[in-house]
Amino acid sequence: xxxxxxxxxxxxxxxxxxxxxxxxxxxxxxxxxxxxxxxxxxxxxxxxxxxxxxxxxxxxxxxxxxxxxxxxxxxxxxxxxxxxxxxxxxxxxxxxxxxxxxxxxxxxxxxxxxxxxxxxxx
Amino acid sequence: xxxxxxxxxxxxxxxxxxxxxxxxxxxxxxxxxxxxxxxxxxxxxxxxxxxxxxxxxxxxxxxxxxxxxxxxxxxxxxxxxxxxxxxxxxxxxxxxxxxxxxxxxxxxxxxxxxxxxxxxxxxxxxxxxxxxxxxxxxxxxxxxxxxxxxxxxxxxxxxxxxxxxxxxxxxxxxxxxxxxxxxxxxxxxxxxxxxxxxxxxxxxxxxxxxxxxxxxxxxxxxxxxxxxxxxxxxxxxxxxxxxxxxxxxxxxxxxxxxxxxxxxxxxxxxxxxxxxxxxxxxxxxxxxxxxxxxxxxxxxxxxxxxxxxxxxxxxxxxxxxxxxxxxxxxxxxxxxxxxxxxxxxxxxxxxxxxxxxxxxxxxxxxxxxxxxxxxxxxxxxxxxxxxxx
Numbered sequence: 001x002x003x004x005x006x007x008x009x010x011x012x013x014x015x016x017x018x019x020x021x022x023x024x025x026x027x028x029x030x031x032x033x034x035x036x037x038x039x040x041x042x043x044x045x046x047x048x049x050x051x052x053x054x055x056x057x058x059x060x061x062x063x064x065x066x067x068x069x070x071x072x073x074x075x076x077x078x079x080x081x082x083x084x085x086x087x088x089x090x091x092x093x094x095x096x097x098x099x100x101x102x103x104x105x106x107x108x109x110x111x112x113x114x115x116x117x118x119x120x121x122x
Numbered sequence: 123x124x125x126x127x128x129x130x131x132x133x134x135x136x137x138x139x140x141x142x143x144x145x146x147x148x149x150x151x152x153x154x155x156x157x158x159x160x161x162x163x164x165x166x167x168x169x170x171x172x173x174x175x176x177x178x179x180x181x182x183x184x185x186x187x188x189x190x191x192x193x194x195x196x197x198x199x200x201x202x203x204x205x206x207x208x209x210x211x212x213x214x215x216x217x218x219x220x221x222x223x224x225x226x227x228x229x230x231x232x233x234x235x236x237x238x239x240x241x242x243x244x245x246x247x248x249x250x251x252x253x254x255x256x257x258x259x260x261x262x263x264x265x266x267x268x269x270x271x272x273x274x275x276x277x278x279x280x281x282x283x284x285x286x287x288x289x290x291x292x293x294x295x296x297x298x299x300x301x302x303x304x305x306x307x308x309x310x311x312x313x314x315x316x317x318x319x320x321x322x323x324x325x326x327x328x329x330x331x332x333x334x335x336x337x338x339x340x341x342x343x344x345x346x347x348x349x350x351x352x353x354x355x356x357x358x359x360x361x362x363x364x365x366x367x368x369x370x371x372x373x374x375x376x377x378x379x380x381x382x383x384x385x386x387x388x389x390x391x392x393x394x395x396x397x398x399x400x401x402x403x404x405x406x407x408x409x410x411x412x413x414x415x416x417x418x419x420x421x422x423x424x425x426x427x428x429x430x431x432x433x434x435x436x437x438x439x440x441x442x443x444x445x446x447x448x449x450x451x452x453x454x455x456x457x458x459x460x461x462x463x464x465x466x467x468x469x470x471x472x473x474x475x476x477x478x479x480x481x482x483x484x485x486x487x488x489x490x491x492x493x494x495x496x497x498x499x500x501x502x503x504x505x506x507x508x509x510x511x
Contacts, residue, residue: 011292017299024308084291086335088350088396105295106331109302 002026003048003121008038008064009082010056014105018051018082021110022117035059039067042074049117052099054083054090065097078120082113179249179266187212187228190261199249199266200224200241219243227251228264238269248273276344284341287334294334297327329465336469339400340452343476349397352481354390357398357430357501358383358423364402365421368410375415382422391430391501397477398501404470405434405497411464412438413494429483429500440491449487450475458491474499 005027009015012033019029030045032038035056042050042064050068054061061081069075081094086104094102100120103113173180179196183189188211192204200220207215212228215221220241227239234253241247250267301324303309305317312320342348365381372379409419417437424431439458441449448454453468478485478499489495 011296013296014292014299017296017303021299021303021308084288084295106291106298106334110299110308111302111306 002028004028004030004045005117006030006032006038006041006045006047006050008032008035008050008056008061009053010034011053018110018113021114025114027117033057035061035064038064042068042077043071046074047077049121050077050079051082051113051117052079054081054085054094062093062097065094065099069098080113080116080120082108179268181264181266183212183262183264185260187262189215196264196266199247199268201244224251224264228253228262239266246270280341280344283337284345287337287341290330290334294327294331298324298331301327333467333469336467336473339473340469343473348476349394349480352392352394354504355393355395355398356388356390357393357432358388360393360395360399361402361421361423361432364399364406367403368406371410372419375410375413375417377410377413377416378418380418380420382420384423384425388423388425388430389503391481392504393481393501394477398481401474401477401499402432404474405499408470409434409436409438409495409497411466412436412459412462414438417494425503426500429502431498431500433496433498435494435496437494440493440495441487441489442491446489450485 002025005022007015007018007022007029009018009031010033015031015033019031022029030041030047032041036059038050038052038056039059041047052061052064056064059067061083065079065081068077068079078100079098080101080103081099082103082105083090083094084105086107091102101116103116108116173191173193176193176195179199180191180193181189181196182191188209189207190209192202192208194204197204200218202215202218202221207218207221212221212225215225223239223241227234227237228251231237233255234251237251239249239251241249247268248270250269252265252267254263255261256263301320304312304320305324339348361381361383365379406419406421413419413436418435419437420435422431422433422435424433439456439462441456442458445454445456450471452472454471455466455468459466475485478501481501483499483501485497485499487495487497
């Protein structure tokens, strides 16, 4: 089995697409549809990397990032933000909170996202 | 009239004037002046009725900036009462916040034309202020128009476009991702024809993404929250990296490309990096797009006394003479461009101009249809780094 990737994304079809792409690439894919479930799965499953959407029902992506950093057991997990928001303020905030990369959904293809994940896991 | 006629008459033919004649003359004069008075009174009433019933607020200030007249609309808009301010100097009416703001605007320029005045208290009002000075009497007429509603609608429109564009991004991303997975063969092999059609669908979707991005940029400009943390940067480097992105397109169209830059290091300019990249990118993309194969594009950077000047010259299709005024307006596309079928949103130059001007720079162009276009923009050199010329 390949490395575990957690996809935190509330849009069902996007989640399906990226999961399909990742499993096709040999990763083990875990899914979470909101921030709360995301945090739970990060702590329980300790994925190798998290793909994190920012606008989520309830706890948003920024808060998820904060929560991960607060827990020493998972604080080192690399997180790639995958969002519709593309303003510099948001990108900077995400990177400041420790995300390894910030990808705007409409500007990247699943293939490019996989490349970014592979780079982050090197 | 009677009087002057009589006078003339008497000059020509001196004669003895009887007491009766004099009495008649005086009666005539009285009658005339009564008539004149009546006409004047009518005119005054008419003017007063017009002023009082104008939909716009109106104030007349005399030479010493004292309130000579104020109509009911202006009283309502400025929340003042005529009796309390008529005859008083505008400067001494500081106790009314509305008049204080108005006075501030009035001294800023000699004549105002549709300047906006914001009155935040107690209910937010936006007034459009226009003034004219009557030269002979040095009276100033101030016209106030309430444009609060127009402003509100404008804002709602911007918010709507912003909302719609944001909402469009999610499904567009889904379509992009799904199509790419088909094209990459993640979901099985396709025939060549299927591949070709999906490739074209993918390109259409990409155009839609660009359009949505442009629309979002426009709404950010309209909301006035556009520039982000300016940093010092070297315009030569920014330009070079933008050019590098177009290498493929330049080669494909066999365009002779030249980048003229001064050898010495240029002073850095204070810019929002992303936005200035967008400016150069837009201008480059236009020059390449609208220049036929085998044409020439020249980018130059030079240093002026207080600014850096950027120019990009192409041998493209040019801008029709009668459309030059509209080039920087939203959704503008030249009629000659539409015939070529080259894609575009018509938003690029609008965005470009707004970015340059937000940096206190200037942007302009020279163009001849069929021969080519040169776009110029300047960015101020910060501080007074003009030494060492």
